[in-house]
Structure formats: C-alpha cells, structure tokens
Amino acid sequence: MSERSREAAAPEQAERPAQLDAPTAETLAARLLTLQTTAGNRTVGRLLARAPTQVRINRPEPRTRGRFYSGTGRYEVDFTPLECMLTMRVRLVPDANVTQTEADAVKAETEREFLRMWDDKFYLDETVTGRIPFIDPAATSTDRFFLRVRVLWVASGQHVRVRLSRGPGRDNATRWYVTGSIGLDRAHELSHRLGLRDEYIDASVPRRRNATAAGVFDDHSLMGDYFTEGVANAEVKLRHAEQLAADISRATRRRFTAHYSGSYQGERLVRWRGIRDAAPAGSAERTRAEAEVSSIEQDLLIPMLSGAGTP
C-alpha cells in the first residue's frame, strides 16, 4: 500500500473499527498505550470521547427607552492536546444580484481578517486539582491550550446566518455589503458572534453614552472606533479573550483563564511602539502608548533580559 493510499484509507478505518485486521488493531492499541503513557488517561479519554462543545451566548445590550442591541453568540470549541480550536460556521446568503466572484471575495477577505485578528493570539490555561489522588490529592497541574480560530462557510448547520447585499451599505452583525465596507468590518461583526459587545460611543446605550462611560474603550480595539483610531492598529484585547474564556468555561464546565500568546505580544510590541512614536511628544496618547509598550515588554521579560546583558 502506497503512503498516499494508506492516508486516504485511514478515516474509513477509523469509522469501522470492527473491520480492522489484527496487525492494524495491534498498531492502534500500541499507539493508544503510548499516548496514555505520555498524555495521561484523562486526556486520552477526552480525545476518544471528543465532540465539539457548542457555545451559546445571549448577552443583549440595554439601550435607552427599553430597547436593546441583540447579543446572540454562537460557535463551537474542540480541545486537543495543546490547542483549543474555535470554529465558527457561517452561512452567507447572497442577494440575487451578487455574483459568485463577489461572494467568494467577501468570504476570502472576511476569513483572512478574522483569522488575522484572532488566530493564535491567546492561550487558555486550565488548572486542575486531584490528578494524582493517591499521591497528593491537593496537587494542581495546568494544561495549556493555544486558541486557534477558523471559519467554515456552510450551506446548513450554521452558527451565523448573514445576508450579503451588493450595497453600498454599512455592515451590521447579520447584513453585509460587497461595497461600502471593509474586511475588518466583517471581522468586527463576526466578533459579535463570539459574544463581544461594541466599545464605541453610542448615546443610545447607557454604558457607552460618552467617552468616560464604562463600556467605551479608545485603545485601538477591534470593537471600538477603529475607523477613526486607525484601521492598521486595530487589535483584539485580553479583555475580549477573557470573555471568551468565561463563555467557554461555562459551556464546557471547565475553568479556563486567558493570556496573550508570546508571538502576539511580539506583534503587539511592534504595533504599540509605532503608535507611541507617531503620537505627539507630551500628549496623553503618547503617555498611554508608552505605558502599553512597558507592559508588553514586562510580559515578554525584556527588562530582565536586558539587565542580564542578553540582546
């Protein structure tokens, strides 16, 4: 059997274990035993019983006069050793006058921007107690899962249904336009489906009614007024990942905490040094950017490394 045909046959074999011949079963058993030895029984058990967990969120945002912005979020997560794969299944429904090429371009641009914002930017830590009950019941250990993100374009079974019109028009969470909006807008809109709220000033929302309101952020957030702050500097924040960690914890009945990944902090350090250097000397914006740069450098242990004479 060639390497290629063996790969092609593998999924079918996995679905029909009763038909395995003896040597193959032996190989699988050996692999399972090895995995149990290295990853542990609990992890192997989870892998074998694995099914994605659906995360459902309903977090409407109150507005004045008893109205709301809807706050429905839907996605799924699947855990493997070292990774949490977040999948959003999007059903895009183009109007009759939108061409296939236009719809495909919107899909490609949206997926690129959503992944550029979210994929591999954070990790989730899960601290578990009682893994070695006979030796030290109080001992804790931490599993780390890098948060990977993907978008699947589907025709049914969607988490999100979005109508695509030719436009021009301004995107919202359930209606996108081929013209009049940019790819980052759609990354913003899909982020609503992760359960995140807007962070720009909106006089109709009490918690965002002015610049000092608790729900308003002007720190280059993807959920803020990035049109004015600068599209090139828009980013997702730790507070966003903490919201995801809380929602995923609730859905999986596990307990996760969110953290910036090292590579994302490196990316952010370059971005925030640029923001700092572009801000006028002595301005509040420069002071804030300087503080952000210092915070990232601390997280990356740069001051300690510099002190030790490491380049």
Added chain:
Amino acid sequence: VTETPDNDLVRRLPDDPELAIEISEGIEHWRAGEITLTVEGSGAVQVRHRRAGEERRYAGTLDEDELARLAGRLAELGFATLAAVDRDQEPDELTVTLSIRRGGEELRRVEIPSGERDDDPRLAGVVAEYESLVDRVTEHDLPYGPAAAAR
C-alpha cells in the same frame, strides 16, 4: 396649536420657506459618523457630517423643479406617515431618523432601524433619495466617499 404633519404638507414644501425636512443616519463615533441632510422649503440644502468630535457642513440648493420633484417623491413614499419601529436592533445596525420642522419647532420625528428598508420599500425609497442628494451636495465626499472612509 401644534400642527400634525401629513404627506400633503411634505408635498407643499416648495410653498413654505419655513418648513424643512431632515433625514439622518449613523452614529457620530462609529465608522462614517452621523450624516444629516436638511432640505428647506426655500430650496436650501445642508449636509452636516459629525464624526469623532469633528463637524463639517456642506451646502447646496435645489431649483424649483428639483425641489418640487423631491417633495412630491417623499410625499408619495409617505415620509410624514412612516411609523417609528420599536424593536431590538442588531449590533451596528444604524437608525434612520426622519423629522419635519417649521422654524425652530419639530413637528414630527420618528426613528426606524435601517434594516426595515428590506421590508418597507417606502423607507428604502426615502433612504435612496437621501443618499443620492447627500452624494450630490457633498460632491461624492459622502455618504460613501472619502469623508466616510477609514483612516
């Protein structure tokens, strides 16, 4: 006595220099900002663009025929009788505000989620007239031109 505006009043806009209709869409601190179109009975047209704390105004005029055509079209679309729609909105779904004023007095004001355009061709027609006139008065700067672009 406060008058109740009807669509005949809108049709008679060219006869009443004190009368003005106003159409507004957008949020000042989000994307393109808030764009407000005002058409007065005198034929004067103004576009006010508020974005992130800055305000810019554009001015133009409609001649007698143009004003009569616009007033007739808006009356036909039911500008004065389109009802406010009170429902939850999707995040980032904008609100269209329609108002009629005489002098300093606001005779009518309704807010309608912009998504209602899909279900109500009259609102779609009103917004189409608004976008077309804004585009003309701002010489393509708005509503989808450079003044509305990301920075």
